[in-house]
Amino acid sequence: xxxxxxxxxxxxxxxxxxxxxxxxxxxxxxxxxxxxxxxxxxxxxxxxxxxxxxxxxxxxxxxxxxxxxxxxxxxxxxxxxxxxxxxxxxxxxxxxxxxxxxxxxxxxxxxxxxxxxxxxxxxxxxxxxxxxxxxxxxxxxxxxxxxxxxxxxxxxxxxxxxxxxxxxxxxxxxxxxxxxxxxxxxxxxxxxxxxxxxxxxxxxxxxxxxxxxxxxxxxxxxxxxxxxxxxxxxxxxxxxxxxxxxxxxxxxxxxxxxxxxxxx
Numbered sequence: 001x002x003x004x005x006x007x008x009x010x011x012x013x014x015x016x017x018x019x020x021x022x023x024x025x026x027x028x029x030x031x032x033x034x035x036x037x038x039x040x041x042x043x044x045x046x047x048x049x050x051x052x053x054x055x056x057x058x059x060x061x062x063x064x065x066x067x068x069x070x071x072x073x074x075x076x077x078x079x080x081x082x083x084x085x086x087x088x089x090x091x092x093x094x095x096x097x098x099x100x101x102x103x104x105x106x107x108x109x110x111x112x113x114x115x116x117x118x119x120x121x122x123x124x125x126x127x128x129x130x131x132x133x134x135x136x137x138x139x140x141x142x143x144x145x146x147x148x149x150x151x152x153x154x155x156x157x158x159x160x161x162x163x164x165x166x167x168x169x170x171x172x173x174x175x176x177x178x179x180x181x182x183x184x185x186x187x188x189x190x191x192x193x194x195x196x197x198x199x200x201x202x203x204x205x206x207x208x209x210x211x212x213x214x215x216x217x218x219x220x221x222x223x224x225x226x227x228x229x230x231x232x233x234x235x236x237x238x239x240x241x242x243x244x245x246x247x248x249x250x251x252x253x254x255x256x257x258x259x260x261x262x263x264x
Contacts, residue, residue: 025236025239028232028235028236029232029236031229031232032044032045032229032232032233032235032236034229035047035229043229044229044230044232044233045233045236045237047230047233048223048230048233048234048237053214053219054219056214057214057215057216057218057219058216060213060214060215060216061201061202061208061215061216061217062202064132064135064136064139064201064215065139065197065198065201065202066198067136068136068139068140068143068197068198068201069194069197069198071136071140072140072143072144072147072193072197073147073151073190073193073194075140076144076147076148076151076193077151077178077182077183077190078178079094080148080151080152080155081155081160081178081182084155084156084160085160085161085164094148095148098144098145098148098149099145101141101142101144101145102145106142106206106207107206107210109138109141109142110138110206110207110210110211111210113134113137113138113211114210114211117134125211128213131211131212131213132213134211135207135208135211135213135215138207138211139200139201139204139207142200142204142207143196143197143200143201146193146196146197146200147193147194147196147197148193149193150189150190150192150193150196151186151189151190151193153189154186154188154189154190154192155182155186155189157186157189158182158185158186160182163177163181163182163185164177164181164182167180167181191248195245195248198245199241199242199245202216202217202238202241203216203217203238204217205217205218205220205221209221220234220238
């Protein structure tokens with residue numbers, strides 16, 4: 001096969017892939033704009049954005065996403081750093097543990113939480129605050145595969161041992177090394193894991209539904225039961241949020257790459 005033929009087939013498959021992605025998306029967008037008969041309008045979006053329940057659910061999920069990201073970083077950054085530096089032999093075990101959310105269905109995980117924490121002496125599902133603690137813990141576990149692997153890949157891209165020994169020779173303690181040396185060299189990996197973790201929390205359904213908390217996922221399902229145009233608008237808004245996160249990641253990645261190349 002000639003190189004020109006390879007280019008033709010590559011362009012063909014690229015076009016087919018774009019059509020496979022964009023045609024359903026265009027159909028959803030077009031349908032969401034036809035709430036008023038006879039003309040295109042953003043009425044469905046106006047209704048969604050003016051709905052107090054949407055604002056409440058989005059705010060709740062956004063706050064829980066930020067909390068999940070901060071706690072996950074505080075757990076996995078020092079853990080992965082210590083594994084790379086002192087305990088590389090336990091990495092296979094940790095990798096198996098971090099993929100358990102892919103193996104155990106979320107519904108089983110939620111029922112385990114409810115059965116464990118809804119009876120004495122804990123009974124954490126009786127009050128909103130303690131239930132939110134369970135929600136945050138559940139989100140941390142569900143996003144664990146993404147956060148761990150993002151940090152692990154970032155840690156493998158730098159020479160952890162050399163950086164640590166150089167910082168120790170200058171009198172830095174472990175906390176100073178982690179905050180002032182390791183984290184600045186891993187900002188792209190940290191950002192990647194944080195955005196994926198945040199998107200996971202925003203789109204999660206089962207935890208919020210069974211623990212009866214005002215998350216965005218249950219709200220989207222509730223709207224989809226009774227309405228036609230608003231769920232399409234919500235789908236477009238969720239796509240837009242995902243693209244914004246990817247755009248932020250791409251922008252910071254380019255900035256980080258140019259900074260590394262220029263040394264400034």
